[in-house]
Amino acid sequence: MDGERIMKSSTLSEGLTTGASPFIEQAKRAGQLYIDQPYELYSEENHQAWRKLYARMLPRWDRYANEHFLQGIHSLCLDPDRIPHLEDVNRFLSPLTGFQAQAVSGYVPSFVFFDCLRNRRFPTTITIRRSDKLDYLPEPDIFHDVAGHVPMHTDKHFAETLVRFGECAHTAAEMAAGIRGPDTRVHYLTSVIKAMARFFWFTIEFGLMRGRDDLKVYGSGLLSSYGEIAHAIEAPEVQRYPIQLDWAINQGFEIDHYQPLLFIVDSFDHLFSLVDQLEAWMKAGKLSNVAPGEPEVNEEDLKSFLHAELD
Numbered sequence: 001m002d003g004e005r006i007m008k009s010s011t012l013s014e015g016l017t018t019g020a021s022p023f024i025e026q027a028k029r030a031g032q033l034y035i036d037q038p039y040e041l042y043s044e045e046n047h048q049a050w051r052k053l054y055a056r057m058l059p060r061w062d063r064y065a066n067e068h069f070l071q072g073i074h075s076l077c078l079d080p081d082r083i084p085h086l087e088d089v090n091r092f093l094s095p096l097t098g099f100q101a102q103a104v105s106g107y108v109p110s111f112v113f114f115d116c117l118r119n120r121r122f123p124t125t126i127t128i129r130r131s132d133k134l135d136y137l138p139e140p141d142i143f144h145d146v147a148g149h150v151p152m153h154t155d156k157h158f159a160e161t162l163v164r165f166g167e168c169a170h171t172a173a174e175m176a177a178g179i180r181g182p183d184t185r186v187h188y189l190t191s192v193i194k195a196m197a198r199f200f201w202f203t204i205e206f207g208l209m210r211g212r213d214d215l216k217v218y219g220s221g222l223l224s225s226y227g228e229i230a231h232a233i234e235a236p237e238v239q240r241y242p243i244q245l246d247w248a249i250n251q252g253f254e255i256d257h258y259q260p261l262l263f264i265v266d267s268f269d270h271l272f273s274l275v276d277q278l279e280a281w282m283k284a285g286k287l288s289n290v291a292p293g294e295p296e297v298n299e300e301d302l303k304s305f306l307h308a309e310l311d
């Protein structure tokens with residue numbers, strides 16, 4: 001066996017497990033953000049993790065998910081037993097809204113992430129959590145991204161809202177480019193990125209929507225969490241309030257426990273109008289000094305805005 005074949009067989013046996021994938025480590029070392037989905041590398045254990053996650057979420061989606069998500073799951077024809085091929089997902093998704101799931105090797109700096117949304121591409125993780133650790137995962141995996149996010153992208157109004165988020169990021173980068181002093185520019189961007197990240201968190205990741213008779217979940221962090229989707233709707237101690245943009249952009253959040261505070265929108269048209277308002281506030285300078293606190297804005301996020309290619 002030559003070296004290349006030995007490497008391939010050892011890579012094959014290790015699968016595409018989150019935090020333990022030689023293929024992903026190699027892509028990161030080579031500086032490749034956008035990658036192919038090497039489907040043959042998934043192990044049986046990887047598929048088993050998908051199967052278990054999907055099977056236990058199904059009844060919870062029926063009970064707690066909003067109707068647009070349920071329709072999306074139906075439209076994408078996801079296989080309950082096998083990790084999906086992104087190509088197949090895109091074949092169903094693209095004709096509906098123009099969105100595509102695009103495989104990435106890991107963290108996507110915030111401007112790049114929002115700019116992908118503007119171009120109707122969704123950066124998608126291809127690894128999956130271990131099948132014996134289904135609950136706790138600090139980073140996204142393909143179950144969160146494809147079963148939690150992508151079904152929402154089949155909805156026209158929701159898809160337009162994501163594109164609008166991307167346009168907001170462009171406006172922020174343009175405004176930053178017009179600021180002379182480098183320190184002032186960094187201060188401005190830190191605040192604006194924080195505001196956008198908070199708003200994204202409280203809507204796209206953890207949003208609730210008013211249903212006909214009760215509250216439903218549309219946030220993907222909730223839609224991909226067996227425990228939290230029920231907690232978000234049922235737990236008496238969770239604070240659930242009609243969304244206020246001024247509150248959401250000044251409200252910190254922590255990612256390592258169930259969310260104690262959730263915001264409710266009336267519809268995706270409502271959500272879209274809030275993203276419009278976010279941009280109007282940005283242009284008026286209202287996002288330049290939001291409350292300090294979580295999330296931290298890292299160097300990579302700042303650089304992605306500072307060096308943004310604007311067209």
Ligand SMILES: [Fe+2]
Binds near residue numbers: 140144149205221
């Ligand atoms: Fe997410």
